[in-house]
Structures are given as structure tokens and as C-alpha cells.
Amino acid sequence: MNKRHFLKLAGASIALAPMASMAALDKTNTAGLNDINVLTDITASAKPITVEERRARIEKAQSLMKAQDIAAILIEPGAAMEYFSGIKWWRSERLTALIIPQKGDVAVITPFFEKPSVLESLAIGDDVRVWQEHESPFDAAASILKSRGITSGNIGFENSVRYFVVTGVSRALPNMKIVPAEPVTLGCRMYKTASELALMHKANEVTLRAYEFVFNNLKLGMAQQDVKSLMNTAQQRLGGSGAWCLALFNDASAYPHGTSAAQTIKEGSVILLDSGCSVHGYQSDISRTLVFGKASQKVQDVWHTVREGQNVAFAAAKIGEPAGKVDDAVRQYYASKGYSKDYELPGLSHRTGHGIGMEGHESVNFVRGENTPLKKGMCFSNEPGIYIPGEFGVRLEDCLYMTETGPAYFTEPPESLAKPLGRLKSLPVQVSVLP
DSSP: OOHHHHHHHHHHOSSOOOOOOGGGSOSSOOGGGGGGGGOOOOOTTOOOOOHHHHHHHHHHHHHHHHHHTOOEEEEOTTHHHHHHHOOOOOOOSSOOEEEEESSSOOEEEEEGGGHHHHHHHOOSOOOEEEEOTTSOHHHHHHHHHHHTTOSSEEEEEOTTSOHHHHHHHHHHOTTEEEEEOHHHHHHHHTSOOHHHHHHHHHHHHHHHHHHHHHHTTOOTTOBHHHHHHHHHHHHHHTTOEEEEEEEEEGGGGGSTTOOSSOOBOOTTEEEEEEEEEEETTEEOOEEEEEEESOOOHHHHHHHHHHHHHHHHHHHHOOTTSBTHHHHHHHHHHHHHTTSOSSSOSSBOOSOSEEEOSSSSSEEEEEOTTOOOBOOTTOEEEEOOOEEETTTEEEOOBEEEEEOSSSEEESEEOOSBTTBOOOEEOOOOSOOOOOO
16 A cells, blocks of 8 residues: 555554554655645634633632632643633733632733733633733732622642742732642643543644654655654644643653754664644644664563553553552563663663643642552553663653543554554543532
């Protein structure tokens, strides 16, 4: 089956079949590079988060605030602000913030001249207070809280909130005590609903289909930037936004996050790709390792060890168990194969996986000592790579979500080095609700 026929079939099918052997690809025919036009947007069916769901999020946050004795939380631009309000904004020296009181409606403060732009993405609430250039945004925040009957008690900030914001609010509200907001914000965001999982599923489909296209267009002499550009363009054509790609060839694959040294694809090159995108704000993150041409026995052995490491992690991800036990299980398995049981090389020098959702990296992680119990709706990457300095590295990464009975994959890992793609898993209609 030639490339063009393969891509035609792939574009017509939602279920992704495993790739043919990389060794069997035509490594001299570059015509496939022109086939980017066969990729079309597959995200039309993806449904954005509704106003009703955002309202439920705020109600849950207020319930958690009551339980934690937090009178209000102040949220700066970023994932949490978008999660609750829909506002897509950035951080600058001019404060825009979302305030969620324990009781009453949410409110937004923003510079006067930014209000029309903020309103473009505001999905819930209508209390938007402005401040002029010669005024203090912290006085506006104090005014909002006083209008909700809040002049004392605890006010929550996420640990990413900037120092000048915390100190400014403290001066404007001297009777309020600063406390962490994570019990509220993470208490909501950590557990994904069915609609959130559906968006993550679609983002993973975009990324996996892009991999399929890129695998069919790899050729001798390609540089990292060539492959990155091809991968990002493919994801964009398929409907993903914010596409990104890490491309590591040869001994550079032993660096989990890369090196500045230039690398090109050669016969027998180990190629490690790590890529993702977002659909309506929800992320994918998939890594694949393949060999261009014939793989050495050592590469094959390490690849299969990593693939089994994914199986070990998946089996250890049990409802109610501490997240750290997943990492422990993988390291115990790797130790049985002669690798370090710690974070040393050669071996697994990073955590087994990270939380994922609206951000590529979220709490909680599959890492030693993490005692947070696994619960329905939590989402993680599963990426127990092995890295051998000076030689090569192997990383396979697929994201999973926790159901009532245990983990389920968005994308199923590849079955062998000869078929390095994997496939998209179906997503149950009902997976989780706001717990």
C-alpha cells in the first residue's frame, strides 16, 4: 500500500490502525510531503464547555470554600480563570482578576480600556469593575468584596499569583488573611467531567493523526525543525490549536527535553517525538519513539522495556491508591532489569507521569512520595522513559483518565517498534461528574 493510499484511508477513518513497519517505508519518495492538503479539521463536533457547566464549577468552588473557611478567592489570568469564567487573558503589570466569593456572584476587575476585550470571552457573570490608570486595582477588589459583605476572614490565592498582587490586596484589606486557594481550584479542576474528557479525547485524536501523517513523511536528512514544523502544521490542519512538538534524534533522544545540538535523520536513527495541542482549551500529550530503518537489538530491548513500563504503570493506577505508587511500581520493575530504582541514569530520570487537562502539566503527578489518592476523573500522562547518555533514549507517552473501576487510555500505546503509532481508544459517553 503506497503512502497516498494509506493517507486516504486514514483520513476517512476515525479509528486509527497501527502503522506499518518504519523499515518498510519508502525513504526516498518525498511526494508525501505535499499531501498535507489531505488533512482537514476533525474538531467540528467538539463541544465547548457550556455556561451551565461553568455555573456548576463555581457552585462547587463555593462549596469547597465554605468547607475550607475561605471567604473569597482571587484568580489571576491563566487556566483557572478560563476554567471558571471563560476569560482568555494574559498577565501584565495591569491587573485583571476574577473574584469568587463564598456567597454571591463572581466579579471581574480589569483596566477600563480592556473591558470590551475581556467581555469577548467572559462566559458567565456580568459584574465587571474597571479601574483607571491613576487608580488602584486593589481598591476595586476591596470594593467587590465589601459589596459581598466580606471585610475579614480568609482570602485564597494560588501559588502562581504574583507578589505585587498579594501585597496589594493585603494592604487594601488588612483584616483578611492570605491562604492557599489550591484546595478550591484544584479541588475542582483535578476531576474532569465527561465534557472535559471528550475535549481531551479529541485533542489526542488530532495529535495521533498528525503522528500518522508525519511518520509517513519522514526522510533521510531531515532536521529537528523540519519534523517539528511538519507535526505542528499537521495538528493545526486537523483543528488543534497551540500545537507544539519536541523532536529528538540519535543521541539527543537521551535528553528528555532536548539539546541545542543539531541533529538530522540518518539510517538507523532513533527518533523521539513528544507533541500535543489543545481543543477548546484542553490538552493532548503523546510521545513516540521509532527507528528510521533497522533498529539495533539494544534499542529494541529498551523500547520493549519501556513499553512494559507503561503496562506496569497502568496496572498500578488503582482507585484509592496513592498516585506515588505508580512511580514506585515502575522503578521496581526497571530495577529488575538492571536500571536504577531511583532518578538516576541510565534509567528513568523524571517522574512516571504528570497531571493534565487545561494545562499540559497539572497536579497531581505519578512521582515518588505523592500521597494524593487516585479518584475518578483524574487525568495523567503515562511516560516511563529510559535514557542512556551518549547513546539514545526511549519514551512512550499516552494519557489516561481514571474511571470508577480504574484507568482508561485516550490513546492506546503502540504494540511494537515495528508498529510505533498506537491507536485511538473509544470514550464512554458517561465517564465522570463533578464529584
